[in-house]
Amino acid sequence: MSTFVPDFWPHSGLTHLARNERGWLSATDAYVRHLLRRPELALVPESCAAEVALHEMLKASPARRVAPEELAQLQDDDARENYTVFLRFRDGLLAAGTLEAYYLQLMRSGAVNVPAVFIDTVVQALLRNLLDDCNDAFEARAAEMLFRPQRITLQEGQMLAGDQATLDMLNETAGLGEVGRLLRQSGALQPTAQVQVLTADNAVDYWQASERHHFLLDLTHELTQDLSHGLTFKMTRARSGLKALARVLERWVAHLLGVQVSIEPVHQVTDSAWRWHVGLDVESTAILKDLYQDRPVDGERMARLVSLFTLTFANPAEMRADVGGKPVYLGLATNAEGVVRIKPQNLLLNLPLASVS
Structure with a gap:
C-alpha cells in the first residue's frame, strides 16, 4: 500500500523544473517564467514601454539573449538593475545545466554575484526536490x-x-x-x-x-528531570526540531555531494582533541573557531549557541586521511538579535572530503 505524500511549498517552482537521470533539477522555460513573476520583476502601472516590452518578450522567449542596449532603454534605475541581476542569474542557471551545479559552482567560486533572494530561491527548490518523498x-x-x-x-x-x-x-x-x-x-x-x-x-x-x-x-532537544539524591535524568525528545534539522542536513549533503553522513544533536563537545568543525552560520563559525584555538568566549556569546551536532561519515575513506574516522562537529547559533541565518553552503564547502565531488 502506497504512503500518501502531501504537497507543500507550491511556489518553490518544483513543478516547472525537470529532473535529470541523477535527480538534479534542470531549469525550463516554465521555470524562468515562474521567476519572472517575482515581485521585483512584476510590472507596475509606472513601468515604461521598454520595460513592458522586455517583460513580455522574456515571457514569450525566456532564454532569449537580452542586449545591453535593450536594458539601457529602461527608464527606471531600479527596474534596470533588477533585470540586469535577474538576467545574470538566469544565464548562470542555464549555463550550469542544473540548479545543483549552478549552486555548487557559485558557492565554490567565492564570488557570489547575485542577491541572497535568488540564492534562497534556488535552495528552496533544491530542498523541495530532495524532500519530495517526505511526509514528516x-x-x-x-x-x-x-x-x-x-x-x-x-x-x-x-x-x-x-x-x-x-x-x-x-x-x-x-x-x-x-x-x-x-x-x-x-x-x-x-x-x-x-x-x-x-x-x-x-x-x-x-x-x-x-x-x-x-x-x-x-x-x-533534551528534557531534564531532577531526581532524588541530586541525580539528574536527561531524556531526548522524540520530536525534536533539531533532530528533524539533522535529517534534512543529511539529505542535503547526500544529494549535493553524494556522501552519506549521520548527524546528531549533542549538548556539548567533550572531545578535547577535536580535529574538524563547521559552523552552520557566521556566528557559530566564529565561536567554534575561538574554542578550537583556545581563545576565551564570554558567556553572552556562548549563550547564543542553539545547538551542537556531531557528523560522522558512513565511509571514513571519503574523508581526508588526517581526519579519517574522527567526528566533525557542527554549530548553530543566533546573532546578537536572536536570529539564526543558516548558510547551507557551509556544509558543502567545508567538510573534510578526500576529494571534491
Whole structure:
C-alpha cells in the first residue's frame, strides 16, 4: 500500500523544473517564467514601454539573449538593475545545466554575484526536490531554516524557532496589513496569537499552510528531570526540531555531494582533541573557531549557541586521511538579535572530503 505524500511549498517552482537521470533539477522555460513573476520583476502601472516590452518578450522567449542596449532603454534605475541581476542569474542557471551545479559552482567560486533572494530561491527548490518523498512535517518545517532566517525565543523552557519575516510582520501589523499597522500605532489593537508550535497533533495542518510560515519549531532537544539524591535524568525528545534539522542536513549533503553522513544533536563537545568543525552560520563559525584555538568566549556569546551536532561519515575513506574516522562537529547559533541565518553552503564547502565531488 502506497504512503500518501502531501504537497507543500507550491511556489518553490518544483513543478516547472525537470529532473535529470541523477535527480538534479534542470531549469525550463516554465521555470524562468515562474521567476519572472517575482515581485521585483512584476510590472507596475509606472513601468515604461521598454520595460513592458522586455517583460513580455522574456515571457514569450525566456532564454532569449537580452542586449545591453535593450536594458539601457529602461527608464527606471531600479527596474534596470533588477533585470540586469535577474538576467545574470538566469544565464548562470542555464549555463550550469542544473540548479545543483549552478549552486555548487557559485558557492565554490567565492564570488557570489547575485542577491541572497535568488540564492534562497534556488535552495528552496533544491530542498523541495530532495524532500519530495517526505511526509514528516517536522522535517519540512526544519528545512525552511535553510532559506528563511529564524527568530529564536525561549518560552517556558522551550527553545522555539519562528520565521523572522512572519513574526516581524505579525508584531507590526497583527496580520492585518496596513490597517493593522495603523491600529497598532494608535494603541487600538493588541498583538494576536497567530502562530502555534508544531506538534504531533497539528502536524497534518502544516502541509496546506506551509507557505504561511506560521508554525514555530521546537528546538528543545533534551528534557531534564531532577531526581532524588541530586541525580539528574536527561531524556531526548522524540520530536525534536533539531533532530528533524539533522535529517534534512543529511539529505542535503547526500544529494549535493553524494556522501552519506549521520548527524546528531549533542549538548556539548567533550572531545578535547577535536580535529574538524563547521559552523552552520557566521556566528557559530566564529565561536567554534575561538574554542578550537583556545581563545576565551564570554558567556553572552556562548549563550547564543542553539545547538551542537556531531557528523560522522558512513565511509571514513571519503574523508581526508588526517581526519579519517574522527567526528566533525557542527554549530548553530543566533546573532546578537536572536536570529539564526543558516548558510547551507557551509556544509558543502567545508567538510573534510578526500576529494571534491
